[in-house]
Amino acid sequence: MAEPVIEAKGLGVKFAMNRRRKRSLREMFIHGNRRDPNKGGDFWALRDVSFEIAKGDCVGIVGKNGTGKSTLLKLIAGVLMPDEGSVTVRGKVAPLLELRAGFSDQLTGRENVHLVGSLHGMSPKTLDERFDEIVEFAEIGKFIDTPVRHYSSGMKVRLGFALISQLEHPIMLVDEVLAVGDKAFKQKCYAKIQEMLANDRTMVLVSHSEGDLKRFCNRGLYIKRGELVMDADIKGALDAYNADTKAETEAKKKEAEAKKKAEGDDKAA
Numbered sequence: 001m002a003e004p005v006i007e008a009k010g011l012g013v014k015f016a017m018n019r020r021r022k023r024s025l026r027e028m029f030i031h032g033n034r035r036d037p038n039k040g041g042d043f044w045a046l047r048d049v050s051f052e053i054a055k056g057d058c059v060g061i062v063g064k065n066g067t068g069k070s071t072l073l074k075l076i077a078g079v080l081m082p083d084e085g086s087v088t089v090r091g092k093v094a095p096l097l098e099l100r101a102g103f104s105d106q107l108t109g110r111e112n113v114h115l116v117g118s119l120h121g122m123s124p125k126t127l128d129e130r131f132d133e134i135v136e137f138a139e140i141g142k143f144i145d146t147p148v149r150h151y152s153s154g155m156k157v158r159l160g161f162a163l164i165s166q167l168e169h170p171i172m173l174v175d176e177v178l179a180v181g182d183k184a185f186k187q188k189c190y191a192k193i194q195e196m197l198a199n200d201r202t203m204v205l206v207s208h209s210e211g212d213l214k215r216f217c218n219r220g221l222y223i224k225r226g227e228l229v230m231d232a233d234i235k236g237a238l239d240a241y242n243a244d245t246k247a248e249t250e251a252k253k254k255e256a257e258a259k260k261k262a263e264g265d266d267k268a269a
C-alpha cells in the first residue's frame with residue numbers, strides 16, 4: 001500500500017495562556033509591568049492527535065471555534081512545531097492560511113506576488129508567464145500596484161488564492177478562505193479546487209461551511225477541545241459535530257430555564 005501523504009502521530013501543541021500578547025500602556029499603568037500569575041500557565045491546544053491522509057484525499061476539519069483546527073493546519077504546513085508527537089508530510093505544501101498568503105502589508109500586490117511566489121519555489125520565468133493570469137483571476141486590476149495594506153480582506157484573499165492555486169505542489173492547505181470571497185469569486189474558486197482535486201492533489205480544508213465541506217471532502221476529522229474525536233467520512237464527522245452542538249445548546253437552554261425557575265422560587269419565598 002502507498003505511504004500516506006500526511007501522517008500525524010500523537011501530535012500535541014501547548015500555548016502559554018498569557019505570554020505572547022504585549023501589554024497596552026493602560027494595562028501597564030494599572031498592573032505595572034508584572035504578569036498576573038492567575039492568568040499564566042500553559043494549555044494544550046491539541047493533544048494526542050493521530051491520523052493518516054492518503055494521496056488524492058480531501059479532508060475537512062470540523063469543530064467549534066478555538067478547538068485547534070487552524071493550529072493543526074499550521075503544524076502540517078510546518079509553520080508551527082509540535083511539543084509532542086510528529087507530523088510527516090511527503091510532498092511540497094501550498095498553504096493558504098489565515099486569510100492571506102503571507103503577504104507583507106507594505107509591499108504592493110505585484111511585489112508580493114513575486115516575493116511570495118518565489119518563496120514557494122516559482123521561478124521568475126514562471127511568475128512572469130503567469131502574472132497576468134493571477135491578476136485576472138484575482139480581479140485586482142490597477143490596484144496590483146497599490147500596497148496590500150490598502151486592500152480589503154476580500155482583495156487579499158482573492159490575490160492569495162490566485163497565486164497559491166498556481167503552485168503545482170501536491171498538497172494544498174486551505175483555512176476558511178472560501179468564506180471571504182463574494183459569490184462570483186467563490187464559484188471560480190470552486191471550479192479551481194475541483195480541477196486541482198481531479199489532478200490527484202491532496203487537500204486539507206478548514207471550514208465552518210457544511211456546504212463547502214460536503215462539496216469537496218471525502219473525509220472529515222472532528223476536533224473537540226483539542227482532541228480528535230472522530231475520523232470518518234465527511235458526513236459522519238459533520239453528523240457527530242452537529243449532534244454535539246445540538247446537545248450543548250439543549251443543555252445550556254435547560255440550565256438557563258432551571259436558573260430562571262430558581263430565581264422565581266427565591267422571589268416567591
Ligand SMILES: Nc1ncnc2c1ncn2[C@@H]1O[C@H](COP(=O)(O)OP(=O)(O)OP(=O)(O)O)[C@@H](O)[C@H]1O
Pocket residue numbers: 015016017020045063064065066067068069070071072
Ligand atoms: N500563538 C498562540 N498563542 C497562544 N494561544 C494560541 C495561539 N494560537 C492559537 N492559540 C489558542 O489555541 C486554541 C486553538 O486555536 P485555533 O486557532 O487552532 O482554533 P480554531 O479551531 O481554528 O478556531 P476558529 O474556528 O475560531 O478559527 C485557541 O484557544 C487559541 O486561542
